[in-house]
Amino acid sequence: xxxxxxxxxxxxxxxxxxxxxxxxxxxxxxxxxxxxxxxxxxxxxxxxxxxxxxxxxxxxxxxxxxxxxxxxxxxxxxxxxxxxxxxxxxxxxxxxxxxxxxxxxxxxxxxxxxxxxxxxxxxxxxxxxxxxxxxxxxxxxxxxxxxxxxxxxxxxxxxxxxxxxxxxxxxxxxxxxxxxxxxxxxxxxxxxxxxxxxxxxxxxxxxxxxxxxxxxxxxxxxxxxxxxxxxxxxxxxxxxxxxxxxxxxxxxxxxxxxxxxxxxxxxxxxxxxxx
Ligand code: ATR
Numbered sequence: 001x002x003x004x005x006x007x008x009x010x011x012x013x014x015x016x017x018x019x020x021x022x023x024x025x026x027x028x029x030x031x032x033x034x035x036x037x038x039x040x041x042x043x044x045x046x047x048x049x050x051x052x053x054x055x056x057x058x059x060x061x062x063x064x065x066x067x068x069x070x071x072x073x074x075x076x077x078x079x080x081x082x083x084x085x086x087x088x089x090x091x092x093x094x095x096x097x098x099x100x101x102x103x104x105x106x107x108x109x110x111x112x113x114x115x116x117x118x119x120x121x122x123x124x125x126x127x128x129x130x131x132x133x134x135x136x137x138x139x140x141x142x143x144x145x146x147x148x149x150x151x152x153x154x155x156x157x158x159x160x161x162x163x164x165x166x167x168x169x170x171x172x173x174x175x176x177x178x179x180x181x182x183x184x185x186x187x188x189x190x191x192x193x194x195x196x197x198x199x200x201x202x203x204x205x206x207x208x209x210x211x212x213x214x215x216x217x218x219x220x221x222x223x224x225x226x227x228x229x230x231x232x233x234x235x236x237x238x239x240x241x242x243x244x245x246x247x248x249x250x251x252x253x254x255x256x257x258x259x260x261x262x263x264x265x266x267x268x269x270x271x272x273x274x275x
Contacts, residue, residue, distance in 0.1 A: 009060065010039045010258065013052070013074075014067035017043045021272060022065055025251045028271055029263045037062075037259075049073045057100065063258040064094040064101070065251070071134060078103035087167070088138035093254040104257055107135070108142030110250025111219070113265075115188060116146075117249075118241055119215050123147040128186040130202045131193035132160040132175065135219055139192065140168050148172070148188075154181045156193075156202065183207035188215045189237075191228040196220040199227050209235040219243040245269055 012022040018041070026039035044052040049070045056064065066074040071090035075081060078091060081103040085091050091103035115122055127148045129136055132155035143151055151173045155161035158177030165175030183205045193202050196218055209216060209232055216232030221242035225233075229240040248269045256262055 006036065008035075008037045008062040008258075010037060010063045010065075011042045011056065011061060012039070012065040012067060013042050013044050013049070013056075013070055015043050015046055015069065017041045017067070020067065021247060022067075022251060024275065025248055025268055025272070026255065028268045029252065029255045032263055032267070033259070033261045035259050035261065044070070050077055053077055053094075053101070057096065062096050063254070065254055066092050066094060074101075075103060077101065084108060084138075084141055087141045090134055090138055092138075092250065093257055095257055104254075105138050106250040106253035106257070107246070108139040109253045110246045110248075111139045111190075112142045112146045113249040113252075114241075114243075114245035115215070115217065117245060118217075118239065119188065119213070122188075124149045125187040126150045126185075127188045127190065128152045128154065128181065128208055129190045129192055130154055130178075131191065131195075132157070132164045133192070133194065135194070136192035137164055137167075139190075140164060140173070144168060144170050144173065152176070152181060152186075154178050154202070178203045181205065181208070185209070185211035185214065187211055187213060188217060189232070191216075191218045191220070191226075196222075196226045196228055201227055201231055204228075204231055204235065206235045209237040211238070213238055215239045215241065217241050217243075219246060221247065244272060248272065 020041045074091040079100040085103050085105040088105045093104045094101040125148045153161045153175040161175030165173045214237045216237040218226045218228045221244040248265050252263050252265050
């Protein structure tokens with residue numbers, strides 16, 4: 001038996017948090033790599049994030065994941081943040097320092113790793129991303145670092161897409177409203193809108209999905225294919241996927257930041273599918 005005093009403690013913070021898969025994912029990672037650690041899910045009051053975070057630091061927690069709605073408050077609460085967190089303006093991973101927390105954002109790396117699993121090298125791919133909110137902003141830089149050929153960001157509020165594209169300061173990125181996205185094929189279409197949550201869809205064009213290798217990827221996940229995945233199939237998308245793989249991959253990146261150990265994600269992904 002391990003000494004409970006020596007065990008390192010981690011948690012995911014959110015509100016609500018009871019359906020989080022993160023405790024199961026990190027338990028499987030810890031078993032696979034024989035790490036002595038605990039990982040719990042903690043629901044903090046909507047107006048109590050900063051106080052709660054300070055208490056967990058005082059209790060000795062080594063690291064945190066942060067989910068909705070606290071990613072922006074977590075960013076503001078950090079002593080230092082990584083470049084990718086800075087560009088996202090949001091933090092999903094906290095690493096303990098003596099006096100506070102260092103912040104990082106592993107969402108984009110998680111998405112890139114999962115897309116790579118599905119279609120191979122992303123270099124040269126034409127990517128269309130739907131949405132320009134928090135979920136979208138975290139993944140722009142990692143997609144560009146993966147050398148996608150072209151990244152078009154389309155959003156209901158066109159100005160937000162244009163703003164996100166401008167922040168990327170990159171020639172291969174542009175932002176616009178849905179109506180002006182040409183009806184032409186893309187290699188990868190990512191749904192980063194919150195529309196799926198309400199069973200809703202952004203206005204899709206059939207031509208976007210007409211490439212013979214088109215992947216339609218929803219950053220949301222659910223037991224059944226999301227409405228976006230269903231619509232993409234109807235439009236002829238060759239392959240569809242939900243965000244479960246991204247969830248596992250972003251967790252693996254956080255685990256690496258905390259423990260310095262790389263995990264094998266495939267068995268954990270398959271265990272989640274079966275759970
Ligand atoms: P998140 O952190 O999940 O990204 P967010 O920052 O509130 O949440 O962003 C939500 C995104 O989903 C935005 O891009 C939003 O479009 P607007 O910026 O125009 O609001 C998009 N969105 C939400 N509901 C939508 C819908 N029914 N149709 C199309 N886009 C929608």
